[in-house]
Structures are given as C-alpha cells and as structure tokens.
Amino acid sequence: MSDSLLSGIHSPEDLRRLPRERLAQVADEIREEIVQRVSRTGGHLASSLGAVELLVAIHAVFDTPRDRLVLDVGHQGYPHKMLTGRREGFDRIGKSDGIAKFLRRSESPYDHFGAGHAGTSISAALGIARAMQHQGRENCAIALIGDGGMTAGMAFEALNHAGHLRQRNLVVVLNDNEMSISPNVGALSSYLSRKLSMPLVRRMKGFAREFLSSLPGDMLHWAHKAEESLKVFFSPGMLFEALSFRYVGPIQGNRLDVVLETFANVRQMILSGEGPILVHALTAKGYGYEPAQQDPYRYHGVGAFEVESGRFRPSSPGPPRYQDVFADTLIRLAHEDPRIVGITAAMADGTGLDRFREVFPDRFYDVGIAEQHAVTFAAGLASEGMKPVPAIYSTFLQRAYDQVVHDVCLQNLDVTFALDRAGVVGADGATHQGLYDLAYLRALPNMVVMAPKDENELRHMLVTALTHPGPAAVRFPRGAGVGVPLDPELKALPLGRAELLRDGDDAAILALGSMVHPALEAAAELAADGLSVAVLNARFVKPLDAERILGLARRCAVLVTVEEHAALGGFGAAVLEAVAASGLGVPVHCLGVPDRLVEHGDPAEILAGLGLDAPGIARAVREAVAAGR
Numbered sequence: 001m002s003d004s005l006l007s008g009i010h011s012p013e014d015l016r017r018l019p020r021e022r023l024a025q026v027a028d029e030i031r032e033e034i035v036q037r038v039s040r041t042g043g044h045l046a047s048s049l050g051a052v053e054l055l056v057a058i059h060a061v062f063d064t065p066r067d068r069l070v071l072d073v074g075h076q077g078y079p080h081k082m083l084t085g086r087r088e089g090f091d092r093i094g095k096s097d098g099i100a101k102f103l104r105r106s107e108s109p110y111d112h113f114g115a116g117h118a119g120t121s122i123s124a125a126l127g128i129a130r131a132m133q134h135q136g137r138e139n140c141a142i143a144l145i146g147d148g149g150m151t152a153g154m155a156f157e158a159l160n161h162a163g164h165l166r167q168r169n170l171v172v173v174l175n176d177n178e179m180s181i182s183p184n185v186g187a188l189s190s191y192l193s194r195k196l197s198m199p200l201v202r203r204m205k206g207f208a209r210e211f212l213s214s215l216p217g218d219m220l221h222w223a224h225k226a227e228e229s230l231k232v233f234f235s236p237g238m239l240f241e242a243l244s245f246r247y248v249g250p251i252q253g254n255r256l257d258v259v260l261e262t263f264a265n266v267r268q269m270i271l272s273g274e275g276p277i278l279v280h281a282l283t284a285k286g287y288g289y290e291p292a293q294q295d296p297y298r299y300h301g302v303g304a305f306e307v308e309s310g311r312f313r314p315s316s317p318g319p320p321r322y323q324d325v326f327a328d329t330l331i332r333l334a335h336e337d338p339r340i341v342g343i344t345a346a347m348a349d350g351t352g353l354d355r356f357r358e359v360f361p362d363r364f365y366d367v368g369i370a371e372q373h374a375v376t377f378a379a380g381l382a383s384e385g386m387k388p389v390p391a392i393y394s395t396f397l398q399r400a401y402d403q404v405v406h407d408v409c410l411q412n413l414d415v416t417f418a419l420d421r422a423g424v425v426g427a428d429g430a431t432h433q434g435l436y437d438l439a440y441l442r443a444l445p446n447m448v449v450m451a452p453k454d455e456n457e458l459r460h461m462l463v464t465a466l467t468h469p470g471p472a473a474v475r476f477p478r479g480a481g482v483g484v485p486l487d488p489e490l491k492a493l494p495l496g497r498a499e500l501l502r503d504g505d506d507a508a509i510l511a512l513g514s515m516v517h518p519a520l521e522a523a524a525e526l527a528a529d530g531l532s533v534a535v536l537n538a539r540f541v542k543p544l545d546a547e548r549i550l551g552l553a554r555r556c557a558v559l560v561t562v563e564e565h566a567a568l569g570g571f572g573a574a575v576l577e578a579v580a581a582s583g584l585g586v587p588v589h590c591l592g593v594p595d596r597l598v599e600h601g602d603p604a605e606i607l608a609g610l611g612l613d614a615p616g617i618a619r620a621v622r623e624a625v626a627a628g629r
C-alpha cells in the first residue's frame with residue numbers, strides 16, 4: 001500500500017498545504033486504507049468509501065476546525081477521522097479504549113458535534129452557524145447529510161428554519177447515493193432521482209449545450225444564464241430553492257476535481273453572504289471498491305472480510321439471533337391474523353423484518369429514518385383495528401417518545417413495540433446503547449412492558465403483546481439467543497405474572513430478561529457456598545408481579561434485582577417502589593448500569609465490568625447477605 005502522502009497528514013492543515021493536484025492521491029490512499037483496515041476490524045465500509053472525495057474536499061477548501069463540519073450519523077466519517085490524526089486508532093475501532101465508530105466531541109476537536117442517530121446535522125449546524133453570528137465570528141458551518149438522513153423529519157424542520165433565518169454562513173451537503181442502509185424509500189428520494197433522470201431534462205440540457213457552442217461571445221453569457229434557469233426549473237433544486245436555499249448541483253460527488261471546484265465556489269459565495277447553500281452531490285455508495293459498489297447494502301456495516309474477493313469470514317454456527325426469532329414468529333402469527341402489519345424505520349435488515357417483507361410484501365412498511373412517523377402511523381392503523389408491530393431499536397425509539405405517549409398510550413391503542421438491541425450493544429457505543437427504554441416506557445399509562453429470558457420466551461411474549469388489546473412493548477437484546485429449544489406451540493403468558501425458577505430463602509434474585517440465565521448460574525454458584533438463593537424471572541416490568549415479589553420479600557433476608565438497563569428508573573426502581581409501598585423492611589440491592597455513559601467495547605467485557613454477569617451477580621448477593629447478617 002502506498003501511504004506516502006497520507007502518512008504526512010496529521011491534520012487538515014497538512015492537507016491544505018499540499019498542491020491541489022496531489023489531493024487525488026490522498027483520496028486514493030484513504031480509500032485503500034479504509035478497505036484494508038475495515039477488512040481486519042469490521043466497521044462501516046460502503047458509506048465511508050462513497051464520501052471520500054466530499055470529505056477530502058471539505059477539509060481542503062474550508063478552514064476546519066474553525067469552520068465547523070457536522071456529520072450526520074457519523075458512520076461515513078472514516079475519511080474525516082483519517083485526515084484528523086486518527087489513522088492509528090482504526091486498529092481498535094469500536095473496541096474498549098479505541099476510537100468510536102461514530103462521533104464524540106471528546107475524541108477530537110474536529111468532531112465538533114457528536115452523532116450516531118440520523119437527521120441531526122442540519123439542526124446542529126444551524127445552531128452553530130447562528131452562534132457564530134451572535135459572537136461576531138466570520139466562519140461557517142457545514143452539514144454533511146445522506147439522502148437517508150434526509151428522510152428524517154428533523155432534517156426538514158431544520159431546512160425550514162434555516163431558510164426562514166436566511167442563514168448566510170450555513171452549507172448543507174446532500175450526499176445522495178439513493179441508498180439508506182437498504183435502498184432509500186420515500187417520495188423525496190423518488191423526486192430527486194426522477195428529476196435527474198427525466199429524459200426531457202437530458203434532452204433539454206443537450207440541446208442547450210449545442211446551442212450555446214454556436215453563439216458569439218456576449219450572447220454566450222446570457223445564454224449561460226438561461227441554461228442555469230432551465231436547469232433550476234428542471235432540477236431538484238426547486239424544492240430547496242423554495243426553502244430559501246441556494247441550490248448548487250447536482251454535481252458528481254466522486255469526481256474530486258469537480259467537488260474541489262464546487263466547494264471553492266461555495267466558500268466564495270458564503271464569504272459574500274449568499275448562504276444558506278445546499279450542495280447536491282451524487283455519489284456511489286461503496287465507490288472504488290468493486291464488491292461494495294456492486295452490493296452497498298451488504299457492505300454498509302461489515303465484519304472482517306478478505307480484500308481480494310470481498311468474501312466475509314464465515315461466522316461460527318450458534319443459536320439463532322433474537323431478531324430472526326422475532327421475525328419468524330411474527331410471520332407465523334401473521335399467517336393466522338391478517339390484521340398484523342410490520343413496520344420498520346429504515347432497519348429492515350437489522351430488525352429481521354426483511355424476512356417478513358418477503359412473505360407479506362403488502363403488510364410491510366419501511367417508512368425511512370422516521371421513527372416518529374412510524375409510531376403515529378402505527379397508531380393510525382391500530383385505531384382502525386389493525387395490529388401494527390413497529391420493530392425499532394431501543395435507542396431509536398427514544399426519538400418517538402411523544403408519539404408513544406400522545407398517540408399510542410393516551411388513546412390506549414393496540415400497538416406492539418418490538419424493541420431490539422435493548423441493553424448493551426457493544427461496538428456501536430454510547431449513542432446506540434439500549435439502556436433507557438424501561439424507564440421511559442414504564443411511566444406511561446396503559447403500557448405493558450416485558451423482557452424475555454431467552455429466544456423461546458420472546459416468541460410467547462410476542463403472542464402475549466399481540467393478544468393484549470392495548471399498547472405493549474417487548475424488549476430483547478442484540479445478537480444470538482441463549483440456545484434453548486423452541487416450543488412447538490405458541491402461547492400467551494399470563495399478564496403481569498413472574499416465573500419462579502428456583503426457590504431459596506437466604507436471598508432472592510429478581511432478574512429481568514437477559515439477566516435471568518446469569519442469575520441462575522450465580523444461584524448455582526452460591527448454592528455451592530451453602531447459600532440458598534431464589535431466582536425469579538420477572539418477565540413483566542409493568543404490570544409488575546408485586547404479589548410474588550412481596551412474597552419473596554417476606555421469606556428472604558435480602559432481595560437483589562438485576563437488569564441490563566440503567567439502574568435509574570428501571571426494573572429495580574419498580575421493585576423498590578413496590579417494596580416501599582408494602583411497608584416491608586427487606587433490604588433491596590439494585591444491579592444495573594450506573595448513572596454514566598457506557599462507551600463502545602466488547603459487550604461481554606462491558607457487562608462483566610458493570611457486574612452484570614454471573615460472577616458479578618454472585619458477588620453482589622454475597623455482599624448483600626453479609627451486610628444483612
């Protein structure tokens with residue numbers, strides 16, 4: 001690998017010192033290095049490859065970090081990380097003490113605004129641009145957002161506001177590759193691509209070019225202006241111009257010469273107060289690495305692979321993933337109940353709903369990166385007697401909180417939330433941890449909240465949620481199940497009833513979801529030390545099985561709750577409330593995630609570090625029992 005130029009670049013200042021004609025080599029080296037490094041560690045590949053030229057050009061032309069670059073999601077930011085002194089960090093990307101896969105302010109002064117969730121960049125950049133204006137600074141803010149990110153309602157809220165403010169020091173770069181993780185959806189996406197491919201536009205442009213070349217000098221100037229108007233009239237620019245943005249494009253976003261020249265012009269326009277400007281760049285996701293360019297969907301986020309062939313390292317066989325068990329169960333239930341529909345917000349693959357789509361294409365909805373809409377859309381369906389199942393990662397449902405409250409719970413509508421990736425997610429880090437859903441859902445009237453101890457119980461909980469006539473949420477972890485056999489028959493579980501898995505009277509472990517099996521292991525370990533420890537599979541956080549829990553509180557010397565969730569406001573807090581209300585004096589120790597951020601790393605190591613594994617639970621029970629003696 002030739003890294004002669006890149007190895008001399010430690011910051012964008014180094015890049016800006018290079019003569020322009022050498023920047024193409026820098027882009028090539030970055031691309032090559034991303035492929036090599038990601039092939040070893042895994043990570044976001046296709047999005048970063050597609051954005052190499054845009055990021056090289058932004059750093060080469062603008063005065064970063066004084067001009068602020070704000071990336072949407074941040075998953076396309078590997079070229080940016082390489083240009084800002086973090087090349088070596090790629091060896092430990094997503095691992096503990098390594099660099100993050102997304103953006104954190106603490107990682108670099110060039111990551112001026114943290115990201116991980118989509119659709120935030122334009123709002124943040126507008127706030128930054130506005131602050132600069134308040135403070136009399138002459139710099140600008142640049143938001144880089146994908147056409148997938150642009151499906152988030154928030155992006156439009158920001159465009160609308162920026163246009164209203166006529167924010168002259170704001171640049172939005174739309175990186176349009178027609179892909180979200182899977183092919184992008186929505187009327188806007190079709191509008192952008194239809195506008196560009198309209199045969200009439202192509203014919204008109206061809207005609208204009210021919211006509212122009214035949215004109216004498218001064219007429220040429222006016223004719224060029226006419227061509228511009230024509231282009232604006234027939235191009236996607238109309239939409240953005242209507243929002244008071246100057247529209248520049250569409251440009252070929254993987255042609256470095258074109259991108260450099262465009263950004264140089266845009267910078268001049270910004271300096272002369274002509275913003276806000278939207279640059280529409282057409283790129284190819286996975287650009288420059290054939291396997292990724294051919295199949296950007298598979299190469300969006302990858303594990304290790306072989307560079308030559310693009311082949312992925314075979315994954316070791318093991319228990320089925322929760323997401324697949326969820327999807328297969330939903331398909332089975334949907335065969336029996338035509339009211340069931342599946343809804344995803346741009347995560348068909350991650351939630352397993354791509355399987356559902358294959359069987360029930362007419363009862364599947366990908367709404368784009370629009371969790372808020374997904375929830376109220378589900379509420380609308382439910383209000384007419386359908387049984388919608390929005391499958392949304394725990395972390396992304398945060399965005400739709402008011403919709404859950406106002407549209408679903410207040411109206412007691414029959415919506416089943418499948419909350420995937422609930423708990424510690426590992427390499428994706430703090431922005432993606434699913435650690436708050438119990439707290440934010442359990443406060444809501446009418447809501448049922450449950451968590452299965454394994455993939456088999458997940459299936460029964462899905463039936464339970466769909467049988468329950470009001471809102472219900474099932475939260476389950478990322479990755480592979482426990483490996484238990486799957487019952488042939490599906491059944492609804494009795495609402496609000498926990499399951500006593502092991503009896504004992506020295507202590508009782510009240511465990512939720514993913515913590516039930518480690519709790520059983522801990523109890524077995526403690527039995528070897530002569531302690532008799534009960535284990536309750538709580539199943540429901542709401543309604544809580546207060547009767548059984550208080551029964552254990554009367555018999556056992558101490559209660560220990562354990563959950564893969566923030567300790568504040570979660571399952572343990574619900575138990576504390578029930579015990580306090582009962583007037584019983586039993587000590588309750590709550591194990592959960594303490595009140596701090598959980599960064600990226602190996603999930604098992606993170607859980608062990610938090611004491612949320614069998615040895616940690618056993619340790620906590622021993623200490624609790626000793627303290628009570």
Ligand SMILES: Cc1ncc(C[n+]2csc(CCOP(=O)(O)OP(=O)(O)O)c2C)c(N)n1
Binds near residue numbers: 047146180369
């Ligand atoms: C609120 C939210 N929902 C879902 C996701 C998961 N997600 C990460 S990247 C991505 C696709 C982004 O597409 P686009 O912005 O077009 O970027 P591209 O990868 O195509 O370059 C999605 C859906 C997210 N990060 N945030």
